Amino acid sequence: MVNLGEIFPNFTAPTSQGEITFHDWLEDKWGILFSHPADYTPVCTTELGTVAKLVPEFTKRNVKLIALSIDDVDSHNGWIKDIQADSQLTGEFPFPIISDNRDLAVKFGMLDPDERDKAGLPLTARCVFIVGPDKKLKLSLLYPATTGRNFDEILRVVDSLQLTATKKVATPANWQQGGDCMVIPSVKQEDIPKLFPKGVTMKPVPSGKSYLRYTPQPE
Structure with missing residues (x-):
């Protein structure tokens, strides 16, 4: 195994x-x-x-x-x-x-x-x-x-694996090529502007924690 x-x-x-x-x-x-x-x-x-x-x-x-x-x-x-x-x-x-x-x-x-x-x-x-x-x-x-x-799902998975291997993003549920991605938790807030020039949108949640950070798919 x-x-x-x-x-x-x-x-x-x-x-x-x-x-x-x-x-x-x-x-x-x-x-x-x-x-x-x-x-x-x-x-x-x-x-x-x-x-x-x-x-x-x-x-x-x-x-x-x-x-x-x-x-x-x-x-x-x-x-x-x-x-x-x-x-x-x-x-x-x-x-x-x-x-x-x-x-x-x-x-x-x-x-x-x-x-x-x-x-x-x-x-x-x-x-x-x-x-x-x-x-x-x-x-x-x-x-x-x-x-x-x-x-088709395996092709989708390959797209995600290849993207996330080089960019500091993860792909959310049901993500498709070209869709918004999520900034991985290890990225500090102060590093976002240089890493994600397309911008990042924070989704508010009841906990008040700032972990749902969305960004357009990086090039």
């Missing part, structure tokens, strides 16, 4: 696009590793097709994508044809799918004990790991095998 802020462990694994070593593959970009219970499963097929269509959006954000499933590379390559047919995709599939023999699923805490395969073994859950260019884990999400992920 990897905790937020820790270096995401390096590993070498076969994929549908050849063997990769994770840190080398990531280069100096952001990365998203997302796992799947198995090949030729219905929800996974819709997820991978959805992500493939969103590749241009992730590329704009300097994000590389890599999936994982507990089946071999030949199985992955056959499954990709179904994914492309279901989502009306053509050409080379735009990101690799890792072939895992359960080692990575166990190492990274991906197993779903309530969902099992025909042999009675726990299926891999629907995990999302977002890793920064510094190779540190920035976010993790864990869905059960029965629930498909919302990749």
